[in-house]
Amino acid sequence: MTTITPPLAHPSQRARSTSLSFGGVLRSEWIKLRSLRSTTWSYLIVIAISLGMALIMSLSMASGMNGGADASSMPAADQVSLVMQSSVFGVFFGQLVAGVLGVLVISGEYTTGMIRSTLTAVPKRLPALAAKAVVLFVATFVIGLLANLGAFLVSSVVFAGIDVSASITDSAIYLPLLGGALYLALISVFALGVGTMIRSSAGGIAAVLGLILLVPTVLQMIPAEWAHDLIPYLLSSAGLGIFTSTTAEPAGDALGAWLSLLIVLAWVGASIAGAAVLLKRRDA
Template sequence: MTTATLSPTPADTLADARLTFAGTVRSEWIKLRSVRSTIWSYALLIAISIGLAALVAFALTSIPDGVAGQAPASQPVQTVVQASIAGVAFGQLIAGILGVLVISGEYTTGMVRSTFLAVPGRLSALAAKGIVLFTATFIVGLIANVAAYLVASLMLSQEDIAAPIIDPAVFWPLLGGALYLAMISLFALAIGALVRTSAGGIAVVVGILLILPTILSLIPADWAREAVPYLLSNAGAGIYSSATLAPEGDALGMWLNLLVTGLWVAVPAAAAAVMLRTRDA
């Protein structure tokens, strides 16, 4: 009499499998780096940062020393920083567009259904996307800013204008610029999850970053003028342009700017989390 050997059924195998959050993050990283638009977006971000740094450095060294208070050699730190972070204002658009495409592209192709089938806890999938996108954008943004600093420093050194990167007044704007770009990508990811279309999501992000500040600046009212510092792009700019921790004049101060920008990210992210649980894919 022979003994039959029973093999585990597919159901048993699936039951033993455990979907971990680390595995979800790994999956989202693979998806992010396998999309061609991601590579092109990050490459363009670095190229624009370096190009604008060179352009601004050239322009700053062309300022006549006789212009009152504007001679670059008299304020080397400000001059180097201004050239190094010139690309962040344009980079925010790239980070925003990429953030929308990361999730809206899945809705367009229907891949999001496969994602939610593999990750029944939809919030885990959204959180994993956010972690991967934030980390990648922060690293690329920091590389872009440091590369821009090196190019600007090389050009400005010919005019005896120099500022070491270890100077907090130099390093923090570089770090803050990368942090702002990463936060913009998260904000755009949340908008993309809410709107679910690439065109609509990009329109909302661009409108909030560029059009809304322009509209408010044209309104001759006290409330509009007082609201301008709390806009996403203005508060974000304060993260990488504030040289001190204390507010100066009408500025909010670096840490308050960081808090305001964080709220701009948190509100749509919370709304996206609620919508993911209540709407069908």
């Protein structure tokens, strides 16, 4: 800290020729996301959970099967279903990490004061929120997809030992893998909205995890039909429908993949809309 450099004699023209753009804000948010250790850790944990859970799940399914009927004589559709269940099992746990990361992306800025720098650079505010959502969505989707693909490979290797197999070109495999990644990405964006509204890490994480883990259980315990009727429309139940539905369209009690996705999108939309209104209105 001993050097004193006189400021440049002439304002640099190069720096002045640029202006604020959404592409720039996207790049800024990408730099912010990748330059924090919490991001790296969260994504590594998502991948580790997916691979680990796929290994545990496929091993336990495979060992249970050896004692029973010859697994290789199972219908192909049942074999595919086994591999699929094992491959996306990690998403149940990964969603918690994606939710925490989504909250931290914005609450970390509020707790450190960084938000004032962000909103000074992007004074219209909403582009900053939109860019955060886009960057978080894409990054989480890519990581989720890599994690699910890895989990599929792990499951395939384990199931190959008992002659159960499934192909990734089968839509009953690749759609759940994509759906699981999509759900993780949407959860992180939902959590971003919650974090923006609550502005605190602890409060935001509690709200998101409470909604995912606690609310379904509480509704289950209420001895009333309306409570049970609500359960499929909860964020985590509908999310489950995105990557475990056996049907695309509603069938019987099942909502099907598309309706489940719509319900999750409604949750995400409500969260981001609330965040946008409050971000625009409140003093930073």
